[in-house]
Amino acid sequence: MYLFEYQAKELMRQAGVSVLPGAVATTESRAVAAAGELGAGPWAVKAQVLAGGRAQGFFNNDRHLPGVVFAETSLEVGSVAQSMLGSVLITPQTTSEGEMVNAVYIEPAIAVPQEVFLAMLVDGDSGQIVCLLSKKGGQHVEQAVGVDPNSLIRCNLGSGEMLTTEASLEIARKLELSPSVSDSLSVVLKKLHRLFLEKDLSLIEINPLGIRQNDALIALDARITADDNALFRQSKMAALGSRSASSSAEQIALREGFNFVPLDGNVGIFSSGAGLAMATVDAVANCGARPANFLDVPPVLEVSRVKQAFLLLFSIQKINCLIVNIFGAGIMRCDTIADGLLLAHLEAPVGIPIVMRLAGTNSELAISRLEKSGLPIQFVENLEAGARKIVSMEKQDGSTLTQSSWAKKAWLRIRNSI
Amino acid sequence: MAILVNASTRIICQGITGRQGSFHCERAIASGTNIVGGVRKGKGGSRHLGVPVFDSVDEAVEVTQANASVIFVPPANAADAIIEAVDAGLDLVVCVTERIPVLDMVRVRHRLNTGSTLLVGPNSPGIAVPGISTLGIMPQGIFLPGRVGIVSRASTLTYEAVDQTTRNGLGQSTCVGVGADPVIGASVVQCLEKFMRDEQTEGIILIGEVGGTAEERAAEYLSSLTHRKPVVAYIAGQTVPEGRRMGHAGTIIHYGTGTADSKIGALQAAGVTVVSSPIDIGRTMADQLPSRQKTSDQ
Numbered sequence: 001m002y003l004f005e006y007q008a009k010e011l012m013r014q015a016g017v018s019v020l021p022g023a024v025a026t027t028e029s030r031a032v033a034a035a036g037e038l039g040a041g042p043w044a045v046k047a048q049v050l051a052g053g054r055a056q057g058f059f060n061n062d063r064h065l066p067g068v069v070f071a072e073t074s075l076e077v078g079s080v081a082q083s084m085l086g087s088v089l090i091t092p093q094t095t096s097e098g099e100m101v102n103a104v105y106i107e108p109a110i111a112v113p114q115e116v117f118l119a120m121l122v123d124g125d126s127g128q129i130v131c132l133l134s135k136k137g138g139q140h141v142e143q144a145v146g147v148d149p150n151s152l153i154r155c156n157l158g159s160g161e162m163l164t165t166e167a168s169l170e171i172a173r174k175l176e177l178s179p180s181v182s183d184s185l186s187v188v189l190k191k192l193h194r195l196f197l198e199k200d201l202s203l204i205e206i207n208p209l210g211i212r213q214n215d216a217l218i219a220l221d222a223r224i225t226a227d228d229n230a231l232f233r234q235s236k237m238a239a240l241g242s243r244s245a246s247s248s249a250e251q252i253a254l255r256e257g258f259n260f261v262p263l264d265g266n267v268g269i270f271s272s273g274a275g276l277a278m279a280t281v282d283a284v285a286n287c288g289a290r291p292a293n294f295l296d297v298p299p300v301l302e303v304s305r306v307k308q309a310f311l312l313l314f315s316i317q318k319i320n321c322l323i324v325n326i327f328g329a330g331i332m333r334c335d336t337i338a339d340g341l342l343l344a345h346l347e348a349p350v351g352i353p354i355v356m357r358l359a360g361t362n363s364e365l366a367i368s369r370l371e372k373s374g375l376p377i378q379f380v381e382n383l384e385a386g387a388r389k390i391v392s393m394e395k396q397d398g399s400t401l402t403q404s405s406w407a408k409k410a411w412l413r414i415r416n417s418i
Numbered sequence: 419m420a421i422l423v424n425a426s427t428r429i430i431c432q433g434i435t436g437r438q439g440s441f442h443c444e445r446a447i448a449s450g451t452n453i454v455g456g457v458r459k460g461k462g463g464s465r466h467l468g469v470p471v472f473d474s475v476d477e478a479v480e481v482t483q484a485n486a487s488v489i490f491v492p493p494a495n496a497a498d499a500i501i502e503a504v505d506a507g508l509d510l511v512v513c514v515t516e517r518i519p520v521l522d523m524v525r526v527r528h529r530l531n532t533g534s535t536l537l538v539g540p541n542s543p544g545i546a547v548p549g550i551s552t553l554g555i556m557p558q559g560i561f562l563p564g565r566v567g568i569v570s571r572a573s574t575l576t577y578e579a580v581d582q583t584t585r586n587g588l589g590q591s592t593c594v595g596v597g598a599d600p601v602i603g604a605s606v607v608q609c610l611e612k613f614m615r616d617e618q619t620e621g622i623i624l625i626g627e628v629g630g631t632a633e634e635r636a637a638e639y640l641s642s643l644t645h646r647k648p649v650v651a652y653i654a655g656q657t658v659p660e661g662r663r664m665g666h667a668g669t670i671i672h673y674g675t676g677t678a679d680s681k682i683g684a685l686q687a688a689g690v691t692v693v694s695s696p697i698d699i700g701r702t703m704a705d706q707l708p709s710r711q712k713t714s715d716q
Binding site: 002050051052053093117119120121122123124125127128129130132141142145146149152154158159160197200202203205207223225227228229230232233271272273274275276277278279280281282283285286287291327328329330331332359360361382383384387 | 517518520560574576581601627667669673
């Protein structure tokens with residue numbers, strides 16, 4: 001679960017890591033008032049999206065406006081906020097569709113003599129929590145580390161035991177800053193590591209971590225990702241997540257527990273298991289058609305969730321044919337998929353041709369049920385046949401059924417049911 | 419022979435009385451898997467699916483001499499279940515459970531470092547040795563005892579590779595799903611090493627996916643071998659665009675790895691045949707192996 005900058009900074013503040021005073025605004029007038037409350041300018045107005053790279057980003061309706069803007073007057077704060085709110089920000093770290101900005105965060109703008117990069121994350125390779133540090137902090141850290149890999153310091157933080165003062169000081173000293181900055185950094189490392197463990201985080205990133213004139217450290221930006229799998233024991237964190245949700249199709253899929261990524265083609269993809277879903281996208285693309293989405297429905301017992309997944313795809317107007325690729329195994333059974341499709345059909349009659357590859361558990365039962373339904377389904381033996389069939393279909397029917405009204409209704413129904 | 423499991427492996431199931439555990443163990447037992455007992459705290463002394471149930475792994479091992487376990491325990495308790503199995507000294511533990519908190523797995527990995535247990539998973543479909551044993555959730559009826567070892571990071575896609583090698587008659591020696599989580603037990607490299615030593619395995623299929631460094635590590639390992647069996651790889655996610663990123667740490671921790679391009683490039687440089695479409699996995703493997711006819715002529 002991703003947190004917004006302002007949420008991440010609040011957690012850091014609670015953990016005793018110093019951040020600037022700041023205020024969240026969702027309207028222009030609130031932004032102006034917040035600037036006044038924070039004291040004299042200048043201020044930084046920062047678009048709140050769940051991705052980094054904002055300073056290098058741009059808005060879909062104003063390509064010259066980045067996601068972080070410095071403002072001299074409170075009126076200017078208001079007008080920048082006005083431009084950002086309700087607009088879509090595209091950064092090197094968002095998808096090409098960008099992210100809607102529903103809030104801005106306003107802070108005093110300060111300059112610091114030096115900025116460093118600090119991150120903690122779980123490293124799959126070593127199976128440990130790893131700390132990354134670099135003197136080349138700032139927005140170009142990736143390129144800087146690419147050019148000079150030695151500028152990145154990497155330390156294992158162990159397997160869940162608290163960091164000792166000696167250990168954190170040893171790590172801090174590797175950055176070769178002045179003794180008093182090293183002392184401050186070691187305290188920050190200990191506090192962040194504790195936060196990481198206590199909140200079940202999977203990423204903390206501070207870029208930049210500012211070093212002030214008096215050698216004090218301050219988190220000028222903050223990224224935190226919490227482990228979705230641990231939310232059951234982190235109720236306060238789970239509550240933060242619900243406020244972060246927007247209303248895009250991706251977010252609806254998130255609520256229903258589907259992995260969904262919109263793509264730019266016309267062939268709908270329905271699959272189960274991330275690997276098989278990716279393979280289906282690859283197979284369709286390799287045969288010369290353009291997938292409209294990636295959809296991985298996790299193995300479920302409930303037919304209602306399978307139905308929701310079909311309705312989600314049927315609600316996407318540009319999809320003009322659909323391939324379903326299911327390998328029934330474990331609790332994922334082909335008949336659950338069949339029943340989910342039949343239920344979806346009752347709510348939003350299927351108006352697009354469907355190619356289905358059903359293999360594994362209960363595939364024959366599923367196929368016989370669907371054959372009786374009279375739905376426009378062509379069954380195929382394997383993924384290869386399915387990919388070739390859907391490609392020929394997409395080419396024939398490329399222009400049909402793009403603006404059907406039932407799709408809109410289904411879309412509204414899904415949205416209203418949340 | 420197969421890798422990891424054979425006919426004499428004595429298997430217990432932790433979480434045998436749960437819905438998932440019952441469903442899969444019943445099928446495994448019916449197909450001849452040597453499941454000798456189950457563990458469910460509070461149900462010790464009872465029987466389930468025709469095998470004795472114990473309160474702890476220790477007790478189960480003492481009575482049944484089990485040396486392997488398959489775990490179907492809910493995510494909140496799964497790490498403790500793995501550690502219990504490691505503490506009991508089992509040789510092999512397969513963990514099917516999905517959605518285990520990653521910091522729990524960090525703790526498990528630490529424990530594995532000081533024991534002799536090999537963990538497969540978590541979030542793994544398990545291990546299948548056609549005709550002998552199924553530990554986990556792989557479907558019955560798609561396997562054929564045969565010549566190809568399959569190691570996969572992507573659960574459902576494993577079955578795709580199995581299906582293709584069954585249809586073209588190659589069959590499988592052993593299929594291992596190493597698990598789709600960021601922190602797992604047995605690595606792809608460890609499985610490749612075992613397949614390289616296994617007499618039954620003539621060729622290896624590696625199913626990877628974008629993210630992580632397992633394929634790059636596999637390429638390093640394969641490059642280090644002077645003689646080796648043919649390897650065919652498919653990397654899922656080649657055409658899926660990069661998703662949202664949160665900051666830079668994930669990119670710079672293993673700079674220049676993790677993408678489909680980096681994995682495919684590394685594997686090709688190591689002499690692996692990488693197929694771009696998943697529909698070509700089976701036939702490409704067949705092309706790399708001598709046909710049966712030819713073998714018997716020689």
